[in-house]
Amino acid sequence: MDSPRHPREKTLLATVFLLNGVEFLQAGMMAFGAAPIMGQIGASPEEFTVVTILYAVVAIAAIAQMGWLIERLGWRRYVQASVAVFVVGTAICAGSSSLGQFLLGRLVMALGGAPFMTSARLMITHMPPTPRRFLGIKVFASALAIGNALAPWLAGEAVTADRWSVIFIVPGLLAGCAAILAIWCLPNQPAPAAQRSAQHLPAMAALVAGCFLVLYAFQRATYDFFDDPAPLAVCAGAGVALLWLVVRQLAAQRLPLLALSRLWQPRYLAGLALFTVCYMVLGANNYMLPVLTQRALGNSWQVAGTVQAGGLLSALAAFWVMAAILPAYPAPKKFYTAGFVFLAACGVLLFRLNGDADLWRDVFPAVAGYGAFIILVMATTALQAFAGLQQDAQGFNHGQQLKNMMSQFGVAAGVAVAALSLQWRNGEHYTALVARFGNGDAAFNEAVARLAQTQPAQVAVGQLAQQLNQQAILLASLDYFGFLVVFSLLGIGVMTLQRVLK
Structure with a gap:
């Protein structure tokens, strides 16, 4: 006998896919296209990171408030209102020509779009509690993998075509499709007044x-x-x-926005900590990969985006392999170990690069390892952390909200840590290179003389300075990926020895 189904199951799953996919698509495109966007709006790296922080702060507040709003608006109106706000934000960003306009657009995007991932995950609970819910999990995870993989490719194509506004137009259009589908698959009844949480x-x-x-x-x-x-x-x-x-x-409080007392469980707290660390890695790696492939190795945005997208598609393959193994062998340690081994392999392959590296031969396998890490560790943690909350609907919902609030914090913190690492190591390497290749150095004088044969001497010196800066960025990037190897080995050890997520 077939399991009971949601009356609009296909439409519901399409809505889940679109909302979750849009969240990872827009975040990935913002990370990959940060440099050209800064050039278009005239923002410095420092100003752009402030925009990232303010986005994360508004996003955390929006996710915290989503339960309160759903209780009063109902699911359908809430999703449609969120999408409407998000689309307004994307339109502001797409048409912005200054930092102030762009900041306003990003904050509006956060207000409407930050809860998309949480909403998509909680919509799966609208399906009957049968094995078909796992189909919803598959759709949700597939959207994560596909959105994260398509982001660098689409951003690279948009920047190459000098159409950077596409980075915002595409997510807005896809979110609009989700709002239309919500008409047929989401309920519209507010919660009874006695069950509504208070505003705080x-x-x-x-x-x-x-x-x-x-x-x-x-x-x-x-x-x-x-x-x-x-x-x-x-x-x-x-x-x-x-x-x-x-x-x-x-x-x-009796009816809080987040019932934290229900979440005070070792399994959930351990999963929350691991989720936060994973999102820090996600933010840091998504920041550093374009730095390595485009700035340090000198590849075009189009080529760099295509290679990164192709590698990240490994996340989709990893999830479907995991989904096939999971029913017969559900123990999580093998997935955790494999995930951190893939991340270590990513770090090792990138740490060994030099200026002559080929993206498809040398970088693509490393990015594939990173993609496999994302899905193996994060999907496994999602299953393990919420195992004790399956019979507690409110605890499960609030746990998802808190987890995704921490994801916004983790991504922003990861970007900050990566930027700190890059600035520190780039400065150290550039100083050492300048000291090595000074006016009195034979190799420096020889290089200047060779370049001066085809161009003025001042231009030749400037070109050498640019090459030194590119070399310093490459060395700083390699330092980061060397640290990633150490982190991955620690992750293997911790996840092998821990006894909570099992």
Whole structure:
């Protein structure tokens, strides 16, 4: 006998796919296309990272509020309103010509689009509690893998064609399709008044301020960590104190925005910590891969995006292999170990690169290993962390919200850490290279003389300086991926020895 189905199962699954895919598509395109976008709006790297932080702060607040809004609007109106706000944000970004316009657009995008992933995951619970729900999980994970893989390809094509606004137009159109599908597959009844959570403006204000202070300290560490770390520590400490007050306040309320007391389980907390670390890796790697392939190795945006997209498609293959193995062999350790082994392989392959590296031969396999890591570790953690919440609908919903709030924090923190690493190591390597190749160095003088045969001497010196800077960026990138190897080995050890997620 067939399992009971949702009456609009195909439409519901298409909506899940679109919402989750849009979330990873737009985030991936923003990471890959950051440099050309900065050029279009006249923003410095420092200003652009502030935009990233403010996006994350608004995103965290929007995800925290989604349950409150669904209780009052109903699922259908909530999704359609979120998509409408998101589309307005994409339109502002696509037409922006200044930093202020772009910042406004990104904040509007966060307000409407940040809850897409959470919404997509919770929509799967609208399906009857039968084995067919696993089909929903497959669709959800496939959307993650495909959206993350298509992002660098589409961004590379858009930048190459000098149509960077496509980075925002495409997610807006896809989200609009999801809003249309929601008409047929989502309920529209608000929750009974007695079951609605109360609004907690002081807690929300403290949440926003605390997240901003912590993330701003991360961002400023990129520039001030080695010169004046004390104000950064004060800023981060104040942010942590505010976040702790939020936790205390929510724990004391009868109908809180987030029922944190239900989530105080070792399995969930361990999964939440691992999720946050994985999203930090996601943010850092998505920041560093374009730096390596485009800035350090000198490839075009189109070629770099195609290679990165092709490698990341391994996530889709890894998930379907995992889905085939899981029913017969559900123990998670093999997936965790394999995931971190793939990440270590990614780091080793990229750490060994030199200036003559071929993207398809040398970089593509490494990116494929990174893609496999994303799905093996994160999908396994999703199954394990929520195992104790399957019979607690509110706990499960709030657990998903908190997890995705931490994902926004993790991605922003990962970008900040990667930028800090790049700035530090790039400065060290550039100083060493300049000291090595000075005016009195025979190799330097020989190179200048050779280049001066076809161009003015000043131009030749400038070209050499550019080559030194490119070499310094390459060495700094290799340092980052060397650290990634060490991190991966630690991950293998920890996940092999841990006894919580099992």
